[in-house]
Amino acid sequence: MAGMNENGASLDTIVALAKRRGFIYPGSEIYGGLAGVYDFGPRGIELLNNLKADWWRANVYGKENYFGLDAGMFKNPRVWDASGHTSGFSDPLAECKDCNTRIRVDKELAKIGVTADEKMTEKDLNELFDKHRKDIPCPKCGKKNFTAVRAFNLLVKSNLGDFTAAGSEPVYLPGEACQGIYLDYKNIVDTMQPKIPFGVAQIGKAFRNEISPRNYLFRTREFEQADTQLFIRPNENKDAYEAMKKDRMQWYVSLGIDPSRLRFKQHEHLAFYAKDAWDIEFDFPTLGFDEVEGIHDRSDYDLTQHMKFSGVDLRYTDPMTTEKYVPWILETSMGVGRVFLAVLSNAYTEDELGGEKRVVLKLKPSLAPVKAAVFPLLKNKPQLVDKAREIFKALKKEFGAVEFDDNGNIGKRYRRQDEIGTPFCVTIDFDTLEKGAGVTVRDRDTGKQERVGENDLIKYLSSKLA
Ligand code: GAP
Numbered sequence: 001m002a003g004m005n006e007n008g009a010s011l012d013t014i015v016a017l018a019k020r021r022g023f024i025y026p027g028s029e030i031y032g033g034l035a036g037v038y039d040f041g042p043r044g045i046e047l048l049n050n051l052k053a054d055w056w057r058a059n060v061y062g063k064e065n066y067f068g069l070d071a072g073m074f075k076n077p078r079v080w081d082a083s084g085h086t087s088g089f090s091d092p093l094a095e096c097k098d099c100n101t102r103i104r105v106d107k108e109l110a111k112i113g114v115t116a117d118e119k120m121t122e123k124d125l126n127e128l129f130d131k132h133r134k135d136i137p138c139p140k141c142g143k144k145n146f147t148a149v150r151a152f153n154l155l156v157k158s159n160l161g162d163f164t165a166a167g168s169e170p171v172y173l174p175g176e177a178c179q180g181i182y183l184d185y186k187n188i189v190d191t192m193q194p195k196i197p198f199g200v201a202q203i204g205k206a207f208r209n210e211i212s213p214r215n216y217l218f219r220t221r222e223f224e225q226a227d228t229q230l231f232i233r234p235n236e237n238k239d240a241y242e243a244m245k246k247d248r249m250q251w252y253v254s255l256g257i258d259p260s261r262l263r264f265k266q267h268e269h270l271a272f273y274a275k276d277a278w279d280i281e282f283d284f285p286t287l288g289f290d291e292v293e294g295i296h297d298r299s300d301y302d303l304t305q306h307m308k309f310s311g312v313d314l315r316y317t318d319p320m321t322t323e324k325y326v327p328w329i330l331e332t333s334m335g336v337g338r339v340f341l342a343v344l345s346n347a348y349t350e351d352e353l354g355g356e357k358r359v360v361l362k363l364k365p366s367l368a369p370v371k372a373a374v375f376p377l378l379k380n381k382p383q384l385v386d387k388a389r390e391i392f393k394a395l396k397k398e399f400g401a402v403e404f405d406d407n408g409n410i411g412k413r414y415r416r417q418d419e420i421g422t423p424f425c426v427t428i429d430f431d432t433l434e435k436g437a438g439v440t441v442r443d444r445d446t447g448k449q450e451r452v453g454e455n456d457l458i459k460y461l462s463s464k465l466a
Contacts, residue, residue: 009348011286015216017359018344021420023047023369024217036213036221038337043420046369046401048340051255052203054366055226055334058251059201066199066228067188071180073205074160074171079183082309083302085155085175088272092116092125093152093211096138097145104211105129105149108136118269125149156207156221177204177225178331182302185231186314196316196327197240199230203336215287217337224336231316231327237275237297241330245278245295248332252280252292252339256364257346263289275299282342292342293334300326343367347421353447356411361421362445365465370422371399372461375413377429379406388428391439391454395426398458399465418444424461 018024023044027037040048060068080086092105105125106116112135116128126149129136137144157170174180181200188200203226213219232240245264252262260283267277276297281289303326307314315324347361365371372395376388385406395402403422405413410427417425423444431437431451438453441460452460 009285009345009350011216011284011345014285014341014345014348017348017419018044023344023420036210036219038217038220043369044340047343047363047367048336050367050369051340051343052224052226052336054255055203055251055336056201058254059199059226059228059332063199065194065197066201067192067194069181069184069188069200069202071184071202071204073174074158075174075179075183077169077171078309079179079306080155080172080175082305083176083179083182084272084305085172086153089155089175090151090153091211092120092122092129092149094129094146094149096141096143097147098143099138099141101138101140102211103136103139103146107212108139112136115268118271122149122151125151152209152211154208154210156209173207174204175206175208176333177202177206178227178229178333179302180204181227181229182306182329185303186312189316193319195319197230197232197236199228201226201228203227215284217341218284218287218290220337223338226334226336228332230330232330234300234325234328237299237328237330241276241295241297244330244332248293248295248334249280252282252342255339255343255367256362257282257342261342261346265289265291271296273298273301275301282338282346284341285345285348291335292338293332296331296333298329298331300328302329303327358415358418360418360444363421363423365423368401368421368423370401370403370417370420371395371465372424372426373403373405373413373417373422375404375410375425375427376406377410377427383433384428384430387433391426391428391457394458395461399461414442423465426457 021043022041025039025041026033027039028034060066093102094105095102109116109132112132114132116125129149133144133146155175156173158173159168160171181202188194203224205222206225207222210219210221213221230240230244249262253259263281265279265281270277274296278295279291280293282292283289303314314326316327317324347363349360349362351358351360374388374392374395376384378384392402392404414425425442427440429440432439438451439457440449441452442449
């Protein structure tokens with residue numbers, strides 16, 4: 001069923017597991033939280049880093065002629081004028097006059113089957129809203145007493161330099177991470193001498209003053225985007241765009257995501273910069289299919305705008321023919337938090353092992369936050385504990401993300417590691433010590449145990465974790 005994990009897990013179940021097991025915490029929780037901000041806990045940061053490393057391998061190392069970048073977040077304020085964000089990056093907002101709840105008018109209209117075009121003016125939106133107000137109740141108090149619609153700009157303002165100067169110009173936190181790539185396009189051409197087509201990849205933070213941040217990691221006010229921008233010759237977009245869509249979908253499947261929970265959706269209404277746009281959607285628990293990544297044909301919009309506003313010639317000179325042109329851009333822009341949630345939801349499984357019910361995250365081993373856990377069979381036998389600590393240290397040196405656990409019976413320790421998706425649990429028992437019989441290695445998915453010689457353990461785990 002759409003919107004359900006195959007085990008029927010709801011989003012609340014995933015949220016509870018993520019909190020309980022140190023993946024995701026609400027931001028500023030001890031102060032009552034801050035809407036639309038989340039923290040990645042000790043297990044979350046490991047999964048997040050593994051996910052980003054996989055993306056980097058696929059999109060920088062796995063491709064010819066792609067370069068990595070990490071641009072500064074603050075930018076000259078003119079950048080956001082040129083990009084169109086100071087004027088065109090807004091959501092339509094109305095406020096309930098009774099309880100002050102703010103609604104996104106386009107989302108509330110969509111709930112009753114009415115589409116508000118992204119390119120609509122404030123006047124058009126008000127006309128459309130007025131026609132349907134009688135059918136739109138406030139999600140909080142249920143009344144239908146809203147203000148007029150106004151375009152609410154999503155850029156987050158900040159300040160730099162002289163904080164006291166009245167009227168000093170604000171700087172903006174990035175509304176989309178990719179602008180840094182356009183600003184450094186010329187530097188990359190000058191220093192790396194790439195031949196078109198070439199790509200630039202970057203993972204960077206974006207900030208949006210979302211009117212109603214909701215649905216957990218799905219719509220936050222601070223998030224990361226993993227972007228690629230492919231610079232191509234004008235009008236050579238069609239085949240490259242199709243190849244890009246295919247390549248990106250394949251990457252999600254390579255993460256172990258069930259293909260039946262992935263689909264493409266073409267945008268009916270295009271953002272101000274796009275000529276064509278497709279989303280990759282994932283079937284989230286409770287929420288159903290929704291966007292994890294946008295793939296956009298941005299034509300020459302971005303470089304033309306930056307050329308106009310900066311006065312700098314950003315045309316590319318073909319090294320063979322000396323022909324000059326403004327490259328077109330094909331973009332992939334993935335929300336890292338949304339994919340994190342997709343990976344977690346996809347991996348969440350409730351099954352039965354050895355007659356016992358359990359929750360297990362069936363994560364691809366390379367994504368798992370903990371690669372192996374080491375247990376002494378009993379915590380009150382110093383010889384077992386010493387040996388286990390020795391093995392733990394050796395594995396930690398090799399794999400980094402390794403945990404030691406001597407708390408409770410072995411069954412409970414397995415359950416805890418299953419819940420965070422640890423692929424292997426290594427137990428040190430009396431046969432390890434007395435017979436030199438090696439350790440037992442238990443496989444997360446099958447529950448099967450194998451004896452592995454102490455000296456072969458690193459090689460054994462390396463081959464399975466690759
Ligand atoms: N540079 C293009 C761009 O920013 P977008 O469709 O607005 O395009 C790209 O954003 C991706 O960023 C989306 O597919 C989504 O995964 C993620 N994203 C956008 N807004 C978000 C939000 N408020 N919270 C979490 N992720 C978000």
